[in-house]
Amino acid sequence: MRNTRGVVIGGVGIVFTGIFFVVPFLFILLLASQDRVQSNELRFAWPRNFQLLQNIAQAFSSRDYLMVIAFINSVILTVVSVAAMVFLGAMVAYVWQRRPGRTTGAVGLLVLAGLIVPPAIVPTIWVLQKVGLFKTMPGLILIEIAYGLPFCILLFRAFIASVPRELDEAATVDGANPLQVFFRVIFPVLRSVMITVIILQSVFVYNDFQNPLYFLPGTQNATIQVTLLNFQSQFTTQYNLLFATILLVMIPPFVMFIFFNRKIVAGMAAGSVKG
Template structure:
C-alpha cells in the first residue's frame, strides 16, 4: 500500500513538474513561430503563419549583430568565471578541510557570510569604480566569482573530506610540497564534483541577467541575457523577435542539462555522502 502511494505521488510530482516547465516552453515556441501582428496578441494558439526560422534569423542579426557580440561576451564571461571558480574554490576547500586553527574559523565565517548576506549593488559599484573595474569584463568576472565561491567551496570541501589523508602523507614523504600535493594528488581526484561545479556555474553565469545589467552596462558590453531588452521599448515590443531571442538563449543550457543531469546528481550525491 505504501509503495503504491509512493508511486502515485511520484507520478503526480512528475506531471506537475512537466506542466510547470513544458507549458511555458511551449508558449515561447509557438509565439516565436508567429509573425509580429499575431505574436502581439500573446495568445496560446498555433501560428497561422509559421515563421520561426525567419524570426530566429532576424533576431540573430538585429541591432548590428548584437546577438553575436552578446554570445562572445557571454562565452568570455562564463569560461573565465567558471575556470577561476573551480581552481579558487578547490584550493580554499582543501586548506579549510585539511587544516584546523584560526584560519579555518575565518574561512568558515567568510563562507557562511557569503551564503547568508545578500549582495549589495550600490556599495559594489563604488568598490568597482574605486579600483577602475566598473563597466569592464574583468570586473564582472570578479563579481561572478565572488558570488559563486561560497557554494562551490562547500561542494568541494564535502568531497575532499572523503579523500584519504594518507595520499597527502605519502606524497609528502616522496618530497612533494603542499602545492604539488594539491595539484598532482588531490585535484585529479576531484573530477566528479568538479564536473558538477562546472555545469552548475556555467548555467548560472550564462543565465545571469542582474549582474551584467548593473555592473556591465552598454550595448557593446551586452551579454546574451541582456539582448532580451533590445526588442522592448517604452511604447512597443516586438514579441515575435523577443520570444525568438528567448528561445535562442534557452537552448544552450537546456541541451547541457539534458546531457549532463546525471553528472550533476552524481557529483552532488558524492559530496553529500563523503562529507
C-alpha cells in the same frame, strides 16, 4: 498499499512538475514561430504561419550583430568566471578541510557569510569605480567569482572530506610539496564534483541578468540576457522576434542539462558521503 500510494503520489508530482516546466517552453516556442500580428496577441495558440527560421534571421539582422557580440561576451564571462571558481574553490576547500585552525575557521565564517549576506549593489559599484573596474568585463568577472565562490568551496570541501588523508601523507613521504600534493594527487580526484560545479555555475553565470545590468551597463558590453531587455524595449510590439531570440538563448543551458544531468546528481551525491 503504501507502495501503490507512493507511486501514485510520485507520478502526480512528476506530471505537475513536467507541466510547470514544459508549458512555458511551449509558449515560447509557439510565439517564436508566429508572425508579428498573431504574436502581439500573446496567446497560447498554434501559429497560423509557421516562420520560426524567418523570425530568428530577422532578429539577428535587426540588431546589427549586437546579439553576436552579446553572446561572445556571455561566453567569455562564463568561461573565465567558472574556471576561476573551480581552481580557487578547490584550493580554498582543500586548505580548509585538511588544516583546521583559527585561520581556516575565520575563512569558513567568511565563506558562510558569502552565502547568507545579501549583496550590496551601491557599495560594490563605488568600490569598482575607485579601482577603475566599473563598466568593464574584468570587474564583472570578479563579481561573478565572488558571488559563486562560497557555494563552490562548500561543495569541494564536502567531497575532499571523503578523500583519505593517506593519499596526502604518501605523496608527502615521496617528497612532494603542498602544491604538488594538491595538483597531482587531490585535484585529479575531484573530477566528479568538478563537473558538477562547472555545469551549475556555467548555467548560473550564463543566465545571470542582475549583475551585468548593474555592473556592466552599455550596449557594446552587454551580455546576452541584458540584450534581450534592450531588444524588447526597441521592438515593443514584435514579440515573435523577442521570443525567437529567447529560444536561441535557452539552447546552451538546455543542451548541457540533457547531456550532463546524471553527472550533476552524481557529483552532488559524491560530496555528501562525509563532511
